[in-house]
Amino acid sequence: MRYADFTHHDLLLLLQGLGVSVALFVATTIIGSIIGLAWAMLRYYRTPLLAPLAAAVAELLKNSPVLVQLFLVFFGLPVLLETDLTPVQAALITLSGNTAAFVYVIAVSAIESVGREQLETARVFGLSRWQALRRIVAPQAAAFGFGPLAGLLVNQLQVTSLISVIGVVDLTKAGAILNVRTLKPFIVWTVIGVLYYLMARLIARSCARVETRLRAHSQWKGL
Amino acid sequence: MIQIDGVAKRFGANTVLDGIDLRIAPGEVVSILGASGSGKSTLIRCINGLEKLDGGTISVDGHRVDDPKQLQLARRCCGTVFQLFNLYPHMTALQNITLAPIEVLKVPRRQAETEARELLAAVGLAERADAYPAQLSGGQRQRVGICRALAMKPRYLLLDEVTSALDPEMTAEVLSILARLAESGTTMLFVTHEIEFARHISSRIVFLDQGRLLADLPTDRFFAADGGLAQPRIAQFLSKMSKS
Helix, strand or coil: CCCCCCHHHHHHHHHHHHHHHHHHHHHHHHHHHHHHHHHHHHHHEEEEEEEEHHHHHHHHHCCHHHHHHHHHHHHHHHHHHEEEEEHHHHHHHHHHHHHHHHHHHHHHHHHHCCCHHHHHHHHHHHCCCCHHHHHHHHHHHHHHHHHHHHHHHHHHHHHHHHHHCCCCCCCHHHHHHHHHHCCCCHHHHHHHHHHHHHHHHHHHHHHHHHHHHHHHHCCCCEE | EEEEEEEEEECCCCEEEEHHHHHCCCCCCCCCCCCCCCHHHHHHHHHCCCCCEEEEEEEEEEEEECCCCHHHHHHEEEEECCCCCCCHHHHHHHHHHHHHHHHHHHHHHHHHHHHHHHHHHHCCHHHCCCCCCCHCHHHHHHHHHHHHHHHHCCEEEECCCCCCCCCCHHHHHHHHHHHHHHHCCCEEEECCHHHHHHHCCCCCCEECCCCEEEEEEEEEHHCCCHHHHCHHHHHHHHHHHHCC
C-alpha cells in the first residue's frame, strides 16, 4: 500500500528544495558575475591572448545547451581530472560558467553603448584607463546593462531546475519526489510553478528598483 | 608653447592633415578657420593625443604627445572644450567639474568644490551646480564644459567648434564668456566658424584647407586685402561664410 496523502514532512522537503535552488542561484550568480565581469575587463584593457580567449569561451558556453554542459562537467570532468565531483559541485561549476558567459556578453555590449567620446573625454582630462572605467564608463554601462541582466537572472533561475537530472534535490527534484509519491501532479507542479514564479518576480522587481536608481540622472526634473 | 611640426594624419587613403607646422605661445589667442573637413578638429584631437600621428611631432611645453609616457603631462597643460559638450551624463554639473581635479590633480574635495562653484558663478550658473546635464540647456551645458576645462587650470585652452551645436542666442552666451577669458590673458586655440568673433578676439588666424595650412597671419593681416584675402581660397571662403 502506498501512502498518497500530503504530510508536514512534505512541506519540509519543499522548503529544503527551495533553499537549495535559491542557494545555487545566488552562488552561481555571484561567481558567474565576477568571472563574466573579469572577462569583460580583459576586453576593456585589450589584453592580448586572454581577451580573445575569454570571448571564445563565452561564445562556446552561450551557444550550447546547459544540459549538455552539465553532463560534460558531471560525467566528463571527473574522468579527465581523476577526481570525484558531487552533483552540487558539478551544478555550481556549470551554472557559474553559463552565467559568466551571458554576463560577459551583457557587460561588453553595455560598455560599448557608452559613447566612445565619454572615454576619450575622461582620458583627455588626464584620468587613467582604470579611473575612466570606474568613474565614467562603468556607472553608465551599469545603467544600460541592468535591464538585460534582470532578464538573464530570471532565466538563470529557471535554468537551475536542470540540475535535478543529476540528482541535486532542488525545488524541481523535490516536486518530482512528491509527485511520484502522491500521484497528484496538478497540485504538486502548480505549487512548484508558483514558487518559481514568485522568486522570478522578486528578482525582476529588485532589479527594476536598482535600474531606476541607476538611471536617475536621465530623469527630467524640470528647469 | 604648443609646438606642432610637420604633422600628418591619414584615415585610409584620405589625408586629413598634411605637414602642419604651428606654434602657439603663452598669452596668444589663435583661431583656426577652414571649411568643414579641412582638418581643424582632427588637429585638436592630435594635440590631445587621441589620434596616432602619421608623421611629424607635437609637444606641449616640451612634453611629447606621441610618447605615451609624456602624453599624461602634455594633457595636463591643456583644457579642452568639445563641440558636443561631452559632459558626463550621470554626474551633476558640479561633479563634472570636480572629477578631474580630484582624481588627477588630487585636489581635496572641498577645495575642488569651492573652486567649481566659483567658476559656475562666473558663468552665471551658480544655481545649477546640482543639475544633471539632461536638465540643462545647450548653452548651459557648454558653459559647464568651459568650467570643467578651466577647473584643471590649464595653460592652454583648446576649443573645438564649441558653439556649432548651439542656436544664436546660446552662442552669444558662450562667446561672451570666451571673450572675457581672452581679455584676461588665457591662451586659447580656437577652432570655429564664427569668423566675426574670431576676428574680434584673436591675435592670430590660421587657415586650414584640405589638411594644409594656407595662412598663419596676425588677425589684421589675415583680413587685409593684400594679406590673407590676397589668397583666392581664403577670399572665397570668407565671402561664402559672410553670405550665410
